[in-house]
Amino acid sequence: xxxxxxxxxxxxxxxxxxxxxxxxxxxxxxxxxxxxxxxxxxxxxxxxxxxxxxxxxxxxxxxxxxxxxxxxxxxxxxxxxxxxxxxxxxxxxxxxxxxxxxxxxxxxxxxxxxxxxxxxxxxxxxxxxxxxxxxxxxx
DNA sequence: GCCAACGTTGGC
DNA sequence: GCCAACGTTGGC
Numbered sequence: 001x002x003x004x005x006x007x008x009x010x011x012x013x014x015x016x017x018x019x020x021x022x023x024x025x026x027x028x029x030x031x032x033x034x035x036x037x038x039x040x041x042x043x044x045x046x047x048x049x050x051x052x053x054x055x056x057x058x059x060x061x062x063x064x065x066x067x068x069x070x071x072x073x074x075x076x077x078x079x080x081x082x083x084x085x086x087x088x089x090x091x092x093x094x095x096x097x098x099x100x101x102x103x104x105x106x107x108x109x110x111x112x113x114x115x116x117x118x119x120x121x122x123x124x125x126x127x128x129x130x131x132x133x134x135x136x137x138x139x
Numbered sequence: 140g141c142c143a144a145c146g147t148t149g150g151c
Numbered sequence: 152g153c154c155a156a157c158g159t160t161g162g163c
Contacts, residue, residue, distance in 0.1 A: 011149090033158080055149055098150080117148050117157060 005128040006039065006049035007112055008064070008086070009119045017051050017061040021088045025067060028120075029075040029083040036120040041070045043084050050123065050131065051088075052112070059095040060135060064088055093136035106130055 008028060010016070020026055031037055043049075043066045051062040068085035075083075101107050107130060111121035123131070132139055 009149090058150075115156090116150070119148090 002125070004042070004044065004047045005123040005125060006043065006047060007052055007060070007121050007123050008049050009052045009054045009112075011055045012053045012057055013055070017053065017088075017091065020051060020062070020064065020086075021091070023088075025085055025087045027074070027083050027085050029073045031073070031083065031120060032076075032081060033119065035115075036118055037082055039118075039120040039122060040082050040084055042122075043069060045069055048089065048128075049086065054119075057095075058098040060092055060131065061095050062088065062091045063137065094134075096131055096135045100134060101131075104130070104134075 015026075028040070031040055045066055045068070047066040049064050049066065050060045051064050052060050064086040066084050067087045070082040070084050072079050073081040073083040098112075101110060102113060107113065107127060110123065110127055111118065112123075115121065129139070131137075
């Protein structure tokens with residue numbers, strides 16, 4: 001049973017890494033896209049995800065761990081959307097910028113690059129390792 | 140069920 | 152501020 005890896009995006013103006021660290025565990029709500037919802041629903045406890053700042057910063061700033069699997073998003077009145085709880089694991093020693101990711105031929109298939117509008121995307125183990133290396137994340 | 144119009148996201 | 156990508160809406 002292998003752990004899965006993800007990348008979640010947030011605009012720091014709306015919810016930043018600093019807030020995630022301050023809150024420690026935070027429900028990842030507000031996803032209103034079916035593909036992203038599917039990804040959320042696939043997440044298992046113990047999965048890790050990069051925390052990416054979209055729009056402002058455009059870089060991976062930290063790592064979070066899934067601590068509660070998909071449940072109905074309380075911020076959705078319809079009840080048909082889901083969220084997960086994520087816990088801050090730690091900051092990237094050296095944030096990995098989108099420019100660096102795009103400059104790497106090894107990462108051209110990363111869903112972050114291919115589907116730039118999707119806010120919850122899977123990351124392969126291979127790509128995870130590459131990105132950890134770039135960010136100085138201890139393996 | 141098709142497609143044009145429109146809105147949103149997010150990079151530049 | 153602009154624009155590309157893409158999702159949603161609504162007329163037919």
